[in-house]
Amino acid sequence: MKQKLLTLIFLLFLLVGLAAIGRLAWMKLYPDTTSQPVATTSAPKAKATKPNHPYLQLVPANTLFFVGGLERANLETVLQSNSILGTYSAPKGENAPLIQFFQALASQFVNERLAGPANVLKEFGIRKDNALTFYTVGIAPVLRFEVDNEDKFWHQIETAAESAKLNFKYTSILGTAYRQFALNPEQPDLTMIVGIQDGNAIVTLLSDKFDMDTKSKLLGKLPIANNILESGTLTQTTDKYRFEPAHFGYIDFTHIADVLLKQDNGLAAQMIEQLEPPKSNNQPDSSQASQDTVQNELEAFQTPACQKEISSMIAQMPRVVGGTLLGSNPQESTVKVVLEIKNNQVLQHLSSIRGFIPKFVTDTADQALVNFGLGINMESFAPAISALWTSYTESPYQCQPLEENRQSVQQQSPAMLSMMLAQASSIRGLSLSVQDIALQFNPISPIPKVETADALVVLSTTQPKALYDMAAAMNPMLGSIVLDPSGKPSPVPFGAMLGIELNAAIKGNNIVLFTGENSAKIVAGLATENITDNGFMAESINYSKINTLLSTAAAPDSPIWRQKPLSPADCILRDDVIHQLHQLNGHEVIEADFTKQGFVSTDKVFSTKATEPSPHKIEAQYDTYLLDNGCVEILEGVEQFTTANANTGVYRAMAKSGECDSYETTYKWTRSGQVLEFNYLEERSRPQEDCGVEFDEWQKLKSQKSARCHIRNESVDGFECIFFDPEGNYKIIYKKKASTEDKEAA
Template identity: 30%
Template sequence: MKKILIAAAVVAAGAGGYWVSQQPSSSAEQSNTVLASVPADTPIFSGQLAPFPIKSYINSLSQSYKTYPDDMFAEFEQSDDARAKFFVSLSQIYMESLESGEKFVTTFGLADEVKSYFYTLGLLPVLKLDVAKPEAIWALLDKAEQESGYSHEMKTVKGVSYRAYTLTDVGDSEPIELLFSQQAGLLTVTLDTPMLGEGILETALGLNPITPSLADSGILQNIIKTHGFRDESIGFINHQELVKAMTTKDGNQLARQLTALAEQEGEDPLLELRTPDCHSELSAIAANWPRTVFGLNQLSIGDKESSMDFSTVIESKNQTLLNALKSMRGFIPDYVKNSQDSVFSMGIGIELNQLVPSLTAVWDEVLQPQYQCDVLNQIQQEMSGQSPAMLGMFTGMANGVRGVSATLIDYKFAEASDQSEPSLESVDALISLSADNPSMLFNMAKSFVPELANIQLPQDGSALDLSHIVPLPPEYGISPKLAVKGDHLVLYTGDKAAAVAEKLSSEKLDNNGLYSVYLDYSKVFAPILSLAEMTGEPIPEEFSMMKDYNMQVQMGLDINDQGIVFDSYMNNKVSSDKDTQGGE
């Protein structure tokens, strides 16, 4: 039970900290005060250095995001465990507060704009959050206690009082407590347990001086300058501190805590890594891949619409590996990169001519050091028995390929008539293969597909109707066409797709990424819900909740001079009455 509660508490605190950290926040003076209480060697940090309009952000969310199934908490509500009921009550309060931005900030006693910070003191998670009305926090905790029968104990440390909720079973030799404390408009949520050492609670509450602190280190300023992130949301995972914790017994706070826990358990699961060779060699690897950083590139928040452009970068100083990975980048067309008019788009950009040489360079770089650390040596031995050169047998057949992409632009169902059921009325979709010589690749493919053997593909860009090769019932609304449009072999159906295909003719091959995907939730669900209404079929509650989920998301993967980049963009809109009626 103890281990389960530890994991649950850490995950809950971490998830809560991460969620609020995406809702950026208040004054520079407060930021400096909080950062001065965060150790520079913290393995994880996420927070804001500028205000975030949380009230407007909640208002901009579609109603579907704010609702949940009636039976979502049913299983936990039947539990006899007061602790489970307490957390269910808090979860229900949170979900109900999402009804509006005003209700959300009132429920939690927040200002219209807030700041939050999440970090760890070794293993110990700490969440700090701006609070304008402290009494609101105590009121919602009191409500959860009354509904669950779970109670707290008031405690004091160095003159600061806090609520302590015991998470472990009665009589447990190593109790774990969930703490809530409020000081000077700042709420602190953390854990307390003797397992993690003396004085750590005082540090979590900001009562112990920290040297060096995150405020002294310049780490956040360096991340912002290097990656161009905004102040509203910034964070990192420090790989070097994690490696230090795994390979030493006392190299940092996390290492000391792991050592103490291992002594209590009577065995050290990290013993194999805690050797001089492993410490030296893993530290060298971590120096080349020092951090994973994340932050906002763009932010626009209003009561009716909000959008965020967010990036996560696995930093690397190994230019050999970065150059090898960059040389693999291929072409992703504009209809994927800028696909706001589509239902769904996806593109994979790989220059196949460079795939094997690039992977070979990566393989050689990894196998080159003669590792003495047993763990690393075993990994090398496993890798040495394989070789990316074998891929050359397959990539050679697709010489010159730069990428493959696809999009579903639109689809529509027709209403039922007296003689027929509702059917698919039209589809606009496209698949494109981008290559140095797409016609040559098509001619090569003909030898593997007998149905294409007698087809001569026009070189002037005109389309070839494939309906006689791919016969589909007319009620499907699909009439496939094939064409060469500049450097792209295109298979498409529908007038909208034809326009996209024509635009491809002028797009030159440019190695601009590795992967990109886009999804418009409202355009995905509206036709399906319309079909359900036509047929009179009941709509499952989970599905009907999505009818006004007006959100667009785009994610991508790329390589730049700083490392491996994961981009994500999200746009939320408040749905209009027209949007929520299941039509186009």
């Protein structure tokens, strides 16, 4: 495959991965709150949806992936659901300019978000109720969304491009103006374009080699004959899985296989053909030879036999689908992801390995720090693997690469695995829980010491006494611990090495190791809990407790920061991490299991609204400090905020000698939420910071100059402000100077 084609396919699958992971994270963290929970005890029912969407007729039915919905999403509500207000500074490095561009754009987006969801949409010119959609036309990824202020949108794009030193050119294609960005200087004909027409923005990849018909369909200038709306795929997906109409997506492996196997004779095939350069009789270089090798390897899978057999395999697991379930709300949202499995025999074998997960794994999610449970029926595990192995290896394939792989797998018999697992056939699952833990940090060692712990480990088995006796016979340390079949706990000697009181016991069909009061109560309940094959995997995370634990570990006086002096940038990063940890709240329960639909993962997030900081009046005079190495605060000037003349202020920087002010500037200031904005008016300075020389005359700034910062740790005594700068964020600490009245009172 030629280099341009490989580049495009690589970018395509990179975007597919980002779409799948990013969108599911988006749906988890930012659930749509326009749908209220159904007022009934029964499961929410899928509602008939009349599409309210401008882009669906532009999406081919055979798109390789789809992320979006049947309805517009309220992006302001979506962003409001995120309670973490972190800053982000685009990292500086040797990344390609295009990557640096997206990093800069992300930095601008996150920092604008600090002033609130409405602000970020306003400053990016993005419409609140938005039909944002991500899909492919042929093999080219396309992102569409709605804007309501083109000037602001282009300002953000061009600012990020300037920061990344990414060149672009203005171009007009089929009557619409675009900014065109080169992906690779060595391939100038393959570009990323960004354009807006009638409030509809598009971002996609374009090649000069595409013919006019291909460009017209890619850019939405020509209708798509078989579009996704008319195919019914979207309504079928939402109805089947009960997804919110505005939040779902999928990756279609069958269409991806059609492209790679050259079974697609439509637009994807035309794009590939147009990207391939003409045949040359010249001696190819090493790079060309490598590309030809890849092409030959792909061609081995493009024979009629491979097309038929591989397509048949893919049809058994055609898609990964995911979305927010109906009934989700800001306090409780559920994201469901399904790997569709159509082969009932394979699904039956996989389902047979499901084991036992105790109730405490999910029932104590709001109390425990973390819980985890793996349900696995070891008696069925080896037979299931053997059955799957046999089904793959028993019949020869006509497709040569598949047949070679089959013969290789056939030599790896699972018989040895069956023998190894025979002694553990009574095991049905392994679970653990950390109900609570306190750590003591040592300034000498970065590894903390466990001060107190409340935790347990559970091995579920149909024959607990026999399994333990067998393990004890092979391990002298276990042999010293005698477990009473009646369930009475036995002390574990090596618990003293950890500084905790550790006990072991047999409770019902479980071997347990535990310490702590809450864990002891959970262990007592296990005695009456019947072992059933009720799941494959479950876990829970309590963000509020993790916040407390990590905030202690990351506190400014924590020994972990004493290993080496922190740079000012590291100090800001540390403080930002601490700030974000304080925003964490609620808990999350993740479950994965084999069902009739396939391999299903559900992620439930239970949230409590973060407390917004109460603003204080900042009109006062402050000493200002910058951070030095080791997070040491260095006095560097004085600043005065007033409400006079529509919020004016003055900043005076101290000379290096500390004997006088060497620079002054005046500005207008505004505050929006936790963001403070400065628009500078005039400035003056002392030549060479010489305190014996008078200031120059005030000079109006020749060009507009502004700055923005995010307020942190606000109190009556002052505040901190993180300034957003393309060269790297920095922090100024404002400490209020005592007023005359305060001094007299003192």
